[in-house]
Amino acid sequence: MSDFRIHTLGCGSAKPTLRHQPSSTVVDYHDNLFMVDCGEGAQIAAQRFRLKLNRMRHIFLTHLHGDHVLGLPGLVSTLGLAGGGGHLTIHTFKEGERILNEIFGFFSRDLPIKVEFNVIRPEEAVVFENNSITVRTVPLRHRIPTVGYVFEEKEKPRHIDRRMCDFHQVPVCQLRNVKNGSDFIKPDGTIVPNRMLTSDADPARSYAHISDTAYTPSLAEKIGAVDLLFHETTYLDIHRKEAKARGHSTAREAGRMAALCGAKRLLTGHYSSRYKDDDAFRREALEEFPEVILNREGLTTNV
Ligand SMILES: [Zn+2]
Known part of the structure; x- marks a missing residue:
């Protein structure tokens, strides 16, 4: 099982149906959970799919x-009721902070959960960072201010070759430097080049979450060549005019965007309730891009 994976809680659009719930996705990075969007029913879906939301500290x-x-x-109430004095940071626009503060202030005021806000703007910025990953925003083109999020692993340390390090008597206190690429200098001044003591680091992985947006080719450069691209596929090509007017994309356009970015795989979603055959989204995107994963509630996708 990968240590960087995407759980889909809801991949429907505005109108919930018996087949699809509104938008919510959980990014699981080494058992730290990050939620992107929290449509109605997200907490129930998380229970159904056995995600431990007490391991979640950030919602984007x-x-x-x-x-x-x-x-x-509902989710914040439940996390509060669970006790334990958790804290949660919600990344949203100024207006979101104002509205949500009022709601939590009323419904969750006596609960032992601390909700903080990180106010973001509809422009490119790094909005979260820890030792291993960064999360940055990409401005999208929807009917109101909207951003996508790109989760990127930081460059990883090189792999130590234990046998060679023992052979050259690298002291433990030097191992970190060697992992970070330094050569080792022996007490007699001999230099042991780093490539003799290490092998290449694992490549840094990335996930982009792009919802909701009209098809915008100039976005490709901002998203970058991610390993996994979630790009909304609200409509099919026959409704492309409506897609454009409503600030959404078709499955064909999502396929084009995946190709333009140089993404490795495309994950579909945000399906309009008018369509009954989900596989049509996959088939249409496949005409533009070869690696398409058809999204559904409960799906886990490794990055
Ligand atoms: Zn939506």
């Missing part, structure tokens, strides 16, 4: 439409 909102936000009051 793409925009303030109900199908991406309305699961939050």
